[in-house]
Amino acid sequence: MTLTHYLVLACVLFAIGATTVLLRRNAIIVFMGVELMLNATNLVLVTFARMHGDLSGQVMAFFVMVVAAAEVVVGLAIIVQIFHTRRSASVDDVNLLKS
Amino acid sequence: MSGPLLAGVGALTGALPTSVPASLTELGETSTGETVLFWVVAPLMVLAALGLLFARRAIHAAMCVVFVMISLAVLYIAQDAPFLGIVQIVVYTGAVMMLFLFVLMLVGVDASDSLTETIRGQRWIGLIFGVGLGALLVGVVTRATYAVPVGLLEANAVSNPVGIARLVFSDFLFAFEVVGVLLVTAALGALVLTHRQRLSRRVGQRERADARVAAGGSLTPLPAPGVYARTNAMDVPALDPQGRPIETSISRVLRVRGQERGVADVAVQLGPGEHGGGQVDRPTPEAGDPGETAGPTTPITTGRGPEVVP
Numbered sequence: 129m130t131l132t133h134y135l136v137l138a139c140v141l142f143a144i145g146a147t148t149v150l151l152r153r154n155a156i157i158v159f160m161g162v163e164l165m166l167n168a169t170n171l172v173l174v175t176f177a178r179m180h181g182d183l184s185g186q187v188m189a190f191f192v193m194v195v196a197a198a199e200v201v202v203g204l205a206i207i208v209q210i211f212h213t214r215r216s217a218s219v220d221d222v223n224l225l226k227s
Numbered sequence: 228m229s230g231p232l233l234a235g236v237g238a239l240t241g242a243l244p245t246s247v248p249a250s251l252t253e254l255g256e257t258s259t260g261e262t263v264l265f266w267v268v269a270p271l272m273v274l275a276a277l278g279l280l281f282a283r284r285a286i287h288a289a290m291c292v293v294f295v296m297i298s299l300a301v302l303y304i305a306q307d308a309p310f311l312g313i314v315q316i317v318v319y320t321g322a323v324m325m326l327f328l329f330v331l332m333l334v335g336v337d338a339s340d341s342l343t344e345t346i347r348g349q350r351w352i353g354l355i356f357g358v359g360l361g362a363l364l365v366g367v368v369t370r371a372t373y374a375v376p377v378g379l380l381e382a383n384a385v386s387n388p389v390g391i392a393r394l395v396f397s398d399f400l401f402a403f404e405v406v407g408v409l410l411v412t413a414a415l416g417a418l419v420l421t422h423r424q425r426l427s428r429r430v431g432q433r434e435r436a437d438a439r440v441a442a443g444g445s446l447t448p449l450p451a452p453g454v455y456a457r458t459n460a461m462d463v464p465a466l467d468p469q470g471r472p473i474e475t476s477i478s479r480v481l482r483v484r485g486q487e488r489g490v491a492d493v494a495v496q497l498g499p500g501e502h503g504g505g506q507v508d509r510p511t512p513e514a515g516d517p518g519e520t521a522g523p524t525t526p527i528t529t530g531r532g533p534e535v536v537p
Binding site for chain 1: 265327331349356358376
């Protein structure tokens with residue numbers, strides 16, 4: 129087994145995450161799809177760090193994790209606010225800005 | 228100045244088993260143990276990720292994502308990145324997914340998807356796009372030519388956290404500080420977003436009491452139901468001083484269920500000439516009207532027998 133297997137696994141996870149974002153309506157599940165994509169990217173970064181013998185990839189993955197944590201905090205706050213005003217967590221119902 | 232400090236940390240962490248000993252062979256192949264681990268964990272991860280895509284309930288999807296993230300931490304540790312593996316567990320499964328679960332509880336566990344399509348054919352277009360994206364990425368990744376993997380034995384010479392710390396606090400120092408600013412901003416943003424302005428005055432105990440007095444009705448607690456020696460019953464109404472049953476004394480639940488009983492149901496049926504409980508046969512005067520003070524002549528009907536007719 130070579131390190132390419134890790135990259136293939138990360139690609140599959142990324143594609144599944146992207147499909148989740150496209151197909152699901154529940155805003156929370158859509159958000160989890162985004163998290164899955166970020167995680168797949170992290171796996172690629174860690175694998176490349178090992179491939180090149182350079183820890184910079186791991187540092188980048190670390191930064192991705194921190195930014196993802198911040199993003200989750202703000203995103204979930206927005207979802208909670210939308211749920212309080214619209215009583216729904218579906219992304220289809222958020223069409224207030226539609227002419 | 229940071230040299231001795233980092234060396235001290237290295238001496239501290241160097242004693243711990245910080246990474247899986249075996250790494251890569253000369254040709255860049257992984258060890259047998261890592262291969263087995265990968266082929267056990269990777270299919271499960273893909274299955275769990277598909278669970279996120281297809282689970283009807285949001286809570287099941289969240290559990291699937293938790294599984295994927297823990298498996299990713301295992302793979303990180305197997306890939307000579309123990310620091311990231313621990314951070315993955317602490318940050319993702321510990322903080323992020325718990326936040327997701329809290330919001331799921333807040334929004335409602337049963338917040339499942341509607342399956343009606345708002346855009347026609349969106350489901351198939353999305354599936355084709357996803358499969359196409361996966362095929363494209365896998366194709367690129369498998370067809371690219373890589374140099375022979377180096378492995379992290381040299382970079383992790385002191386230990387993995389020390390190596391990462393050296394990079395973070397030298398090359399990536401500015402990015403690190405910007406990330407700190409980002410975190411503070413995100414925390415403030417979440418506070419501002421979830422802050423709700425109170426549009427009406429707070430209703431306290433005093434306001435509630437005033438409203439109750441203004442609305443009229445009974446200010447005291449409702450009377451307790453009649454509990455009699457013979458039936459010990461919560462379902463029999465209490466009697467007011469005039470001997471009439473008080474319907475409100477029975478629990479509302481029992482009334483709704485139709486499980487209440489009347490006073491007549493529990494009264495002892497006495498034959499003519501019989502006396503219940505050694506009562507003295509004494510003529511009983513008429514009951515007075517509500518509010519009228521009838522003094523000692525007011526009869527007290529206990530429900531144990533028919534009224535004694537004088």
